[in-house]
Amino acid sequence: MEREWLTELRVKIKALVNRRRMERDLEEELEFHLAKRAEKNRRLGLAARDAQAAARRRFGNVALVREDCREMWIFSWAETLWEDVRYATRILAKSPGFAAVVIGSLALGIGANTAVFSVMNGVLMHALPYQHPEELATIWSTNKLDPTAEEDRVPIADVATWKKANHVFADIGAVGSIEPETLAGLGDPVQMPVQSVTPNFFALLGVQPVLGRVFRVEESQADSQTVVISDTLWKTKFGGDAGVLGKTFRINGIPSAVVGVMPADFKAFGPWAEGKRVDVWQPVNPEDARYANRRGFAAEPVARLKPGVTLGEAQSEMDVLAQALETAYPQANKGIGARVVPLYETLYKSSKTQLYPLLAAVAFVLLIGCVNVANLMLARTESRQKEYSVRASLGASRRRLVQQLLTESGLLALLGGLLGVVLSFWGIHLLRAFVKDLPDAENIRISGRVLLFAGGLSVLTALLFGMVPAFRAARVDLHDALREGESRSAKGKHKPLSYLLVISQVALAMVLLVGAGLMLNSLMRMVLVSPGFDPANVLTMAVNFPGSGGKYMERSPGKPLEKISPKVTAYHQQLIKGVAALPGVESVGMITILPPLGAGGRTFAILGRAAASGDKRPDAFFNEVSPDYFRTMRIPLKQGRYFDERDTLDAPWVVIISETMANRYFRNEDPIGKQLQLRIEFNGADEERPRQIVGVVGEVKQIGMGGLHPLVYEPFLQQPEIFPHGSDGFHLGGTLCIRTNTDVHAHIRDIVAVVKQMVRQMDPDQPVTDIATMQDVLQTNMSAYTSYVTILGVFASMAVILAAIGVFGVLSYFVSQRMGEMGIRLALGAQRRAIFALVTKLGLVLVGTGLVIGVAAALGFNGAIRRYFWLYHIKPTDPLTYAAAAVLFLSIALLACYVPARRATMVDPMAILRHE
16 A cells, blocks of 8 residues: 555656656557557448547547546646646736735735734744743832832842742842943943842853853952953953953952953843843842841842742742741831742833734734735625636536635735735834844844744735635626626625725724824824923033942941042032033033933922821932033023022032922922922931922923923032932932033034043043933934834824725725616716715715724723823823824825725716616
8 A cells, every 4th residue: 555655656746747748648548549449440340430439439538538647647736726826827917906906905914014023033032041941030029008119129138038038949149230330441441331240140040151250259349349241342352362361450440350251142131121231240249238228239139940839839938038028127128029020021021012012003904904905805706706607607616716716815915925025124124223222132133933924924814815705706696697788787786794894994993093193192292392401502421430439439348328539529510610611612510310311219308297107208309410500401490599609518408399399299389498308218318407499490301201200409519428328329420411602513522522631631540421412312212212103103004004995995896886877877867976975975984984993992992002002191092182093094085085986977878878
């Protein structure tokens, strides 16, 4: 049996290679058999002609014998498929307009989906590059007293306690945020991304340096440390020298010796580390005495589960440990819980939040495209009913008709898929502008998996839009379809399925258009509303002093106190004075963190009012500023006065607040003269003296462009020398805001060169960083949001265009099927405008019904819109956005209705009557 199967397979393969020769051999063999039988008949006494006829009668139908023989040595399914493909190609070539619309619709849908899938494939669909990544988890801090509060990092002292007391984790380490730190001793001082990690961090992940070793616990000292560097830093600053081990440079003034080099493919991660790089890892000791109060350094714990331990079991144990910490340290850990999350979920949570809405959007686009094509295929099927009837009457089975129609659908899907893959290259280029800050964004490309996805999507779409028309074509009524002289006016049958498909297209497109409209509305509210200051002709640059020791800050060993050197204030004063004297400079101000890049946080008490409990204290955002900051940024004064040079440490302590803060906490009363007691909440330390409100300034978008917040400004000349640990960063940091009296771009080069020279003379190890105009700062801050809105807008536009094509196609078919009726109406005296209104009314009814359903669906999705979309001062149910989207859609639908309606009015009644 097996030998027969192999013999048959060899014959079929031989037939594929030598088809003509086997055809020739078959013909010769058939002729030989007929000739032999005819010769035998002649020997029996028949005439030559009768002998040949008798031979053919005895042999049977030669054509059938030939086909039976071919069936033995060909792959019949391949033969049939090839014939169907050839026929489909000829048919589609005769209708280039139809083919172009179908292929274009599919290309848009498949291309958009392929582009988004390539992003998800590069960012999300790969295993973490660590040993047994399924065992890795992170532990987030939660607030049991406020379930709505976001999860946060954990005091590193808690990590040390958990490591000793738990029974579910093989090891627990911690990783801090990525911070720009000053590196000196490698040429010009620069700022590079540095991350603090516990010494066991690399071993916990199962990653080892390619050169040297990792640091040890005892190598983290206040006045020296060892570090591990990245492959990039090794090659750029040390030339890839294998003798790099032991070489020393300074990080924020602390001598740091290189003990290891990490692999090139080792990626940084940690709290809010997506898409960021790290050049240096430095050690942090969780058991250091400075963290004993459980308030200082906060990090993200990373743990490896013991074999056989589930996440549920680990969560149960962490609940117990969090409760024990709350009992042991009620002041620091009150209401603080712990949540165990797989490492993968932590690293890619933000990416999923950004990519899933795009995936849903392109799925809508593809579905609309498929519905559009299905509608066109249905109309085309109706127009080819007589062809299918003829084929059926000649013996074609229903299966054969379905196969032919699905072959046509498959050919269209294949061509649409190929064009879609080409379009996806452009789509990826567009998406990269949005996803550049996502982790592993460099892996985004058209890979084998992406091509397989595109191929599978093409097959799926072929089935989606081809199945219904194929089965409709197979159910032909031979008697009805083959009748001659059928009146064209009788063909105008109602097409509920086509109408239903158009309504679904419009509804889906409306949902997508509403989502894009809400985000566009938000963007306009951000861009068109003033940021609260005048960004024109302002140059910014940062001069931030290191906060980890050295010449500008002293730590008291074992005590949570830090002493800032008087050099800091004097340095900034001298720098501001020198820059203000430069030619072309109108004024100079300084702020700790530039708007809209953020601020610090403070809670406060208003003296003279009943004090609130710790977890109910009002809060505000906080910055230190120089006396001329508000004038330089042209932030208007609403009440009171600005800071001046008299607001020093020895003078009464003062503060300026924003309008939002005045309206929220001092409604119906004058805030000037009121006193605030500010507190650094994370370490529970109050400032040593209260501050009096001396001014109220206009609103400033300090925390991003998406909102206004209560703001508190302190004079940088009025800061104490001794700080509770962790609060020093603001006084050490400073960004210059330099307003020029003419176009800032004409002064950038000269000002930057002079400022760098000033800084170098005052401190050779101090870099000048983040040089940019204020307008560039605002634009950069908005770029991610703008890119997202642009991408969503492109997808929404695709959906609307495809839906409009669907309306146009259905109305065009409606007109073509009712030409006879319209001709008779015109012949009987109907006005052409009535015919125009008839067609337009049908289109508007379909679109209107779809819009109503789409609005209802969008309202049903408002929870998802609120969760996944960035909305600013607008609700997901904003009526103006819905109305604008509906009006836009109706306008486009009217254009789609116009051409078929006008075509209907151009009917020649006499020509129609003669045909009838």
